[in-house]
Amino acid sequence: MLKQIEGSIAVAEAIALCRPEVVCAYPITPQTHIVEGVGALVKSGALENCEFINVESEFAALSVAIGASAAGARTYTATASQGILFMAEAVYNAAGLGLPIVMTIGNRAIGAPINIWNDHTDAMSVKDAGWIQLFAETNQEAVDLHIQAFRLAEELSSPVMVCMDGFILTHAYERIDVPTQEEIDAFLPPYDPVQVLDPVEPYSIGAMVGPEAFTEVRYLAHEKQLQALRLIPEIGAVFKDVFDRESGGLIHPYRTEGAETIAVALGSVNGTIKEVVDAMRDEGAAVGSISICSFRPFPLDELEATLAGAKHVVVIEKSLAPGLGGILASNVRMALREMAVPVYTVIAGLGGRPITMASLRGILEAAAKGRLPDVQFLDLDHGAVEREILRARGIRRSGPTAENILKSLGAAAVAGDE
Amino acid sequence: MTEETALQRVKFYQTGTHTVGNRLIDKGARSVQSSMDRSNAITSGHRACQGCGEALGARYALDAAMRAAEGQLVAVNATGCLEVFTTPYPETSWQIPWLHSLFGNAPAVATGVAAAMRRKGRSEVKVVAQGGDGGTTDIGFGCLSGMFERNDDVLYLCYDNEGYMNTGVQRSSATPPTARTATTPALGDAPGNVFGTGKNLPLIAMAHNIPYVATASVAYLHDLEDKVTKAMHIPGARYIHIMVPCPLGWGTASDATIHIARMAVESGLFPLFEAEHGEVTRSNKIRRRVPVKDYLAPQRRFAHLFKKGQEDTTRIARLQRMADANIERFNLLGERESP
Structure with missing residues (x-):
């Protein structure tokens, strides 16, 4: 009903x-x-x-x-x-x-x-x-x-x-x-x-x-x-x-036929990704996406088959393995171990950070040109990070990182208003 | 003359043990364990140490519970000695449905079993959860308190040997003051476990106002069976805290387990009592009071209190005062009318 x-x-x-x-x-x-x-x-x-x-x-x-x-x-x-x-x-x-x-x-x-x-x-x-x-x-x-x-x-x-x-x-x-x-x-x-x-x-x-x-x-x-x-x-x-409806299964490929750049992700962000794929396809870009429904067990064979023709694989994931990069991306690489195709990791949406269509489009376009780093943090505020690194470098008792990032953002916002 | 009356005419009392042979008492009063139809819930062949109090306590408690439940019993076990020494094949000892999940969750797992039995129309199946003092007073305490608070239909049995014996005799919150363990060594100014720490789980259980709380000891096996039997006939959350000496951890002879357990009770250090809905209703009177010193001296975990020529009279006196306070609080000499 x-x-x-x-x-x-x-x-x-x-x-x-x-x-x-x-x-x-x-x-x-x-x-x-x-x-x-x-x-x-x-x-x-x-x-x-x-x-x-x-x-x-x-x-x-x-x-x-x-x-x-x-x-x-x-x-x-x-x-x-x-x-x-x-x-x-x-x-x-x-x-x-x-x-x-x-x-x-x-x-x-x-x-x-x-x-x-x-x-x-x-x-x-x-x-x-x-x-x-x-x-x-x-x-x-x-x-x-x-x-x-x-x-x-x-x-x-x-x-x-x-x-x-x-x-x-x-x-x-x-x-x-x-x-x-x-x-x-x-x-x-x-x-x-x-x-x-x-x-x-x-x-x-x-x-x-x-x-x-x-x-x-x-x-x-x-x-x-x-x-x-x-x-x-x-x-x-x-x-x-x-x-009388499709639900579940291992993976949901979306417009992957002939796609050279394919985004891979888990969960609801696939809705946004599909919108971006549609928009870029309308402009003639060869893009597609895969929503992985079953993360465990991990569908190695299905991913390998679906990604076989891709030239760039962009894994967009809402988690981070500090010191390594992507967890999902590492799993996807296992599926593509026989193929010489770059798998980019995009860490996105951490702690509720919105993942916008504009940002995703930027990522997919950069990937298509081979201009993505191995690991990228989507919409990272580089200024805030660099300010905090600089601030903490000079003081032994530099205090809590999280609080100082918030202070720094507040100060930047006030400065922007003035 | 029938066999029955012949038995009645024998007036024999085994002095010094407080034990009346089962053959000498009425059939109805005999122990579950002496009966041919006992369930043997834990069979022989397991890997417990010689003289293990826990193996003895669990055997008596579960056979009594099995009789009370007419064989319709499931046991949930916390990680610990009892779990380890009874399960590795081919030494598996359990003759009843038995589930081990984790160290700290036996009360919650038991709640789940009881809930499932109700929903499957199997309310006649009763649930016992059991663990050592570490699994009960420390790591499982949150789950235990939750099970009590919800008044879930579970009998929880704590086999208290006053430390983490399975991992090599470390301190738990049930370890008594001055006792030497691997994490409270007999060194420095305050050797062994310090005074003023630890928790009294039976009293905490009572504070939950659950229908039944009791303490029991492997030195009083009839009493242990009686308490388990009584608890099995009460619905809701029930708790029995059973003292089970550990020859390995306490440094006692393996044939002294019962004797040591008895002195814990007779000294007043481990009072035996029952409580219903938060009120003490009965305490077992001490028949022959012994000084705390007599209980402590045979145990190597207290050896530092009895060094030749420099007996630690201060700490021994302090432990005696703890026993005296129990005797007063629970009326263990029967000087007041109740409990």
Whole structure:
């Protein structure tokens, strides 16, 4: 049913239609509206047979989810930013135990400096924890990916993280087709666990494993991700049959036929990138883009095939590996290891910095001319950075960097007014 | 004359041990452990040290819980000695559904198991969570307090051996003053763990007003079983704090575990009591009071208090005062009417 609705509330409604049996909630911006929405549906009785548990931390939220999932319940939670770091130990544990928990990340920067706005540092911090990580491009896709996530998680017995950009998606009101209960029931079978705590058939889950078998257990975790590479498109196809729209899959190429310069990105920024691609195509530029939906498992073969004809690959990413550059770009380079094509890293949108069409166009045009550095920070205020480097160079006790950058920006603004 | 009445006519008391042989008491009063139909929740063959108090305490507690739950029990375990010595194949000891997740989250995991059981229509399945003192009083404290505060339907068992024994005997917030550990060495002006630190988890549990809190000891196994059985029949959050001496960490003989545990209780340092909804309802009276010094002296972790010719009378007296305060607070000599 079409609704003009906030992204978080649409996701909450979709989660409820998936009939979760245990939902754990701990507040952190910007995912709060999602668990609040699910909580209201439980409290009103609209979502029956569901335990909604208010816990004392994100670590507890995922830990409760671990217990519930191991006891055979369909389990959901959501978090963001510092929350995922606080639960990091349980993030690895849920994957190691192979528990099909679905968790939303309302993507947000990680401090210090504390910052509540969008980037992908939180998801990247646990990219190798063994979870499947799906990135939504739109709120419609966020809704659809959650529905697919339960099926994927339960078929593989692996946890799935659905990443949706904080504020840009979570707090945006737009037209969304929220499925009906009948549609979801037709798509999502009841959860049939591969392992469950049951006195009828007692066994130990979470036993210690030494060097004699640890590598094999870890290999099987890798193998499970490789299975997901096959399953994700299959589930996307079944989804299309039931819901009559494309959602999910591994990657979404956009106007890549004959494109010499191709932008690659995760999440909602792909909407802006597509607008830029359209504008530049209208002017005859050979540009295209790829939105990566499945970041883990990483679709190496699909990217290699789609980027085969490209002369310049521009990875636009909302995260930073300090001391290296790009995380997504490093992964894309792995896909292109057989090809002599430059892969540029553009660090963009950190801590909610807007990514404008003008800036993206500048990047793509520079890339087409081979004039991009390996690593570029989009719209970096070089003046502010240089002033701070100079200021701090002369004083041992130079004080906190963040505060001094803000002071410097304030002073520059005042000077500009005068 | 029936066999039953023949048993009743025997008037024999095993002096010095406070233990009445199970054969000598009414069937109904015999221990769960003495019964042929005990569940053997933790079987033999595990890798615990000789004389391990935790292995003994867990075995008695879980078999009692299994009987009370009529076999419908799931156990959640924090990381620690109990988890390590019971799980590596082929020494796996658990005969009941058992889940280990992390060091600091056993109470939250147990909450999740209980919630799932309710939603799956399996409310008859009861949930026990268990951990050592480190997993309970330190790293798992946040999750434990959350589980208490929500009054989740979980019985939490803390096996307290007063330190991080699994990692090589480091200090926890349950380590007593003056005890030597790897991180509180017996050096300097204030050897061992310092006075004025640590937390009393049973009292903190009581402050959550949960339905049931108790302390127990492996020296009083009938009492331990009784408390577990009672707790298993109460809905909501329940907490039992069980003293389990550690021969390795305490520096005691492996055949002295019960004796040491008994002296902890008889000295007043480890009071046995029950509390309901935040109020102490009963305390176990000390039958033969012993000086704290007698409890401390056989333990190498307190050896620095008993150096030849320079016994640390000041610190021993201070520990005695702690025991005396417990005796007064919990009425352990029965001088008042209640509790």
